[in-house]
Amino acid sequence: MTPFHKMHGLGNDFVVVDERAERYGLTPARIAALADRHRGIGCDQFVVLQPATRDGADVLVRFFNADGTEAGACGNASRCVAALLWRQEGRRETVLQTRAGLLPARVDDAGVVTVDMGRPALDWRDVPLARAADTLHLPLAGDPAAASMGNPHATFFLDDMLDLDPVVAGPLLEHDPLFPERANIGFAHVRSRTELRLRVWERGSGLTLACGSGACAAVVNAVRRGLVERTCTVGMDGGALSVSWRAQDDPGEGGHVLMTGPATVSFVGTFDPEGYPS
Numbered sequence: 037m038t039p040f041h042k043m044h045g046l047g048n049d050f051v052v053v054d055e056r057a058e059r060y061g062l063t064p065a066r067i068a069a070l071a072d073r074h075r076g077i078g079c080d081q082f083v084v085l086q087p088a089t090r091d092g093a094d095v096l097v098r099f100f101n102a103d104g105t106e107a108g109a110c111g112n113a114s115r116c117v118a119a120l121l122w123r124q125e126g127r128r129e130t131v132l133q134t135r136a137g138l139l140p141a142r143v144d145d146a147g148v149v150t151v152d153m154g155r156p157a158l159d160w161r162d163v164p165l166a167r168a169a170d171t172l173h174l175p176l177a178g179d180p181a182a183a184s185m186g187n188p189h190a191t192f193f194l195d196d197m198l199d200l201d202p203v204v205a206g207p208l209l210e211h212d213p214l215f216p217e218r219a220n221i222g223f224a225h226v227r228s229r230t231e232l233r234l235r236v237w238e239r240g241s242g243l244t245l246a247c248g249s250g251a252c253a254a255v256v257n258a259v260r261r262g263l264v265e266r267t268c269t270v271g272m273d274g275g276a277l278s279v280s281w282r283a284q285d286d287p288g289e290g291g292h293v294l295m296t297g298p299a300t301v302s303f304v305g306t307f308d309p310e311g312y313p314s
């Protein structure tokens with residue numbers, strides 16, 4: 037049997053499996069079956085811990101969406117992994133090795149987690165887009181902006197959150213040919229110079245209660261457009277994150293995006309991988 041932790045960050049929920057000591061034969065098909073909310077455990081993303089392979093990293097973290105596809109970043113799950121390592125190993129500060137790079141994380145006395153999500157990528161090639169375009173104003177109806185936090189995000193800025201329904205517009209935009217690797221689609225409303233409202237249709241998982249990398253991308257894109265200050269509260273259906281895009285000349289974290297918020301263990305359990313299609 038394979039042990040797991042069921043966790044969430046503001047309701048964006050995860051199954052976390054630790055493969056640092058043993059591999060469990062987790063194929064994309066098996067992951068998708070385990071992520072299924074009726075036939076499996078159910079989660080937005082499936083998170084696998086493996087031994088770090090880079091100097092300076094404490095753990096390699098891989099993120100898989102509910103459809104079994106692997107993503108380069110997952111902000112909410114990154115906070116959850118940092119919180120789990122704190123609970124299990126007593127380490128407040130850890131470095132997560134992800135496809136987006138090495139992400140330093142810190143758990144404070146109240147159990148609130150800050151992850152340095154690194155620098156956003158703003159060039160069309162790095163989002164990526166299928167052709168050259170201004171990532172501040174994509175050639176799409178609704179004039180979204182795009183940025184990568186190690187995963188692709190398009191952010192729409194709405195006068196009213198009801199102007200676009202994420203459940204209707206999200207899947208069409210996720211699969212737009214402009215996004216060769218698909219995209220996470222953010223629907224944002226600027227409440228003030230320091231507050232955004234956001235809903236995200238996530239690539240490979242659909243509408244989630246919160247999206248950490250999406251909150252980071254939304255703040256980056258809003259700052260680029262001059263809509264907000266560099267430190268913002270991002271309110272999502274599941275709750276709020278604090279996101280700060282450090283100025284380029286900031287000592288130590290210049291140009292990095294810091295994301296702060298909660299991480300929760302819901303329960304622990306076990307499953308038999310052989311009981312799921314490989």
Ligand SMILES: N[C@H](CCC[C@H](N)C(=O)O)C(=O)O
Binds near residue numbers: 249
């Ligand atoms: N669906 C995303 C991965 C999870 C992102 C989200 N759960 C977060 O907290 O950042 C993608 O395919 O890039």
